Amino acid sequence: MLDQLSLVRWKVPLQEPPSIADIGVGRHGVASLVDEWCLQDLWQLHLYGYAGELEVGGVVVPIAPGRVSLVPPATATRYRYQGEAVHLFAHIRLPDAIASGGVELPVMLDCGSDLPRIRDRFQSALDFHTRLPQLAQAELWSLLCHLAGRQVSRYDDALGLHPAVRAAVAHIETRLREPLSVADLADHVGVSQNHLGRLFRAQLDTTVVDYIRDRRMTRAHHLLTRTSLPVKAVASMVGFRNPQTFNKAFRRAYGIPPSAVRHGVMSRKTPFPDEKRGNSDRLGERAERHHLDRHAG
Secondary structure: OHHHHOOEEEEEEEOOEEEEEEEEEEEEEOOEEEEEEEOOOOEEEEOOOOOOEEEEEEEEEOOOOOOOEEEOOOOOEEEEOOOOOEEEEEEEOOOOOOOOOOEEEEEEOOHHHHHHHHHHHHHHHHHHHOHHHHHHHHHHHHHHHHHHHHHHHHHHHOOOHHHHHHHHHHHOOOOOOOOOHHHHHHHOOOOOHHHHHHHHHHOOOHHHHHHHHHHHHHHHHHHHHHHHOHHHHHHOOOOOHHHHHHHHHHHHHHOOOOOHOOOOOOOOOOOOOOOOOOHHHHHHHHHHHHHHHOOOO
């Protein structure tokens, strides 16, 4: 069952840095214990240092120190205070179009153990705003992306993604250039090889070996199309010490040798990473789709 903080959600476009219209320290609850706000073209980002209530979309969610809220433009809000209420705020513009990489966030999140990091980024954005506005934008963008990353992890937990699968995926991602065996991976995450294989097939719709190969090929394609690294160096960076073995694996994945990619003769119809997505890319999409299916309507 969803907690109360997650009842109201919206998709947040994060493909570009936010434009900051205003940022500062808000003090409320002195002249009145209730405030109503509606900013027509600005998102409202608040980091709270007080207890109270926020009403939005017909739902009342509790405010507590260490929580952060994000409200989109043209959304009516009502704040109820219990006395003097102090918070950090930023009124920002985000891109109009929701990119495919947009992340769905709830109106209110509990920062938990991340509070010092989130507060420092918010405070840095405030400090930089007048002197170095580009750095202020970067700090807020980093903060929003950090919140999005935390929420993706919450989707994984809500969907029942096994801790061993999450640990295995993280281990694979940081060691693509090293030898990786199913036995070593299973030992690292604390389950048997057979159990890890069953978990990957059930939750990622692939085998462990295929997942590793897919991630290596996707990384290789990125390096070949976005850097000037020699093909031999790319092969080494994704775990292939033998260039011929790398060539065969790449041909199987993309239907063309890595040298052709490097020399720019790839057909327009040949999949690029954003068109030929691996299982790891589908993982985030699956989490998003399952989440939306569960909470539609």
